[in-house]
Amino acid sequence: MGNTRLRKGDPVxxxxxxxxxxxxxxxxxxxxxxxxxxxxxxxxxxxxQGENKKGAIVTFEAPVHIxxxxxxAHGKPVKxxxxxxxxxxxxxxxxxxxxxxxxxxxx
Numbered sequence: 001m002g003n004t005r006l007r008k009g010d011p012v013x014x015x016x017x018x019x020x021x022x023x024x025x026x027x028x029x030x031x032x033x034x035x036x037x038x039x040x041x042x043x044x045x046x047x048x049q050g051e052n053k054k055g056a057i058v059t060f061e062a063p064v065h066i067x068x069x070x071x072x073a074h075g076k077p078v079k080x081x082x083x084x085x086x087x088x089x090x091x092x093x094x095x096x097x098x099x100x101x102x103x104x105x106x107x
Contacts, residue, residue, distance in 0.1 A: 004029065004066060005080040005092050007105070011072040014039055017064060023072055033063035040064050073102065080104065 006012065010026045014036065024037040042062045048055040070077035071094065078094040085091050090107040 005082060006034070006066070006069070006071060010104075012036055012069040013072040013075075013077045014064065014068055015070050015077055016068040019064070023075065026069075027061065028063075029066070030063055032066050034066050034069055035061050035063050036069060037061065071104070 006026060006029065008026055008029060012024060012026050012034075014020055014022045014024075017040075019039045022036075022039050024039050026034055027037055028035040038061070040062045041059055044058045044060060046056050046058045071080050072078075073094055073096075078096075080092055080094055083091055083093070085106075092104045092107060093101050094104065095101055
């Protein structure tokens, strides 16, 4: 998975590529690629499987590179940072434009 501060379920914004500016929830992290809800939609022609299942054109989210997404805070992409608090627990946070720190999670 690499050293990423993003987790499954985090809100993210696509910052590069065809879907630049789209916002969605992080569905999965697979190595250095991530699957984002409603982003990088692809269509797959599904063949009929026996008598019960019909063939169809299925739409699904394809993975995008993790460098093309950033954590979304109030509709804007922000850089996540890490630090250790006084209890030696790791904290993930971001800073706003006025240098206010907002805690995302404790790890």
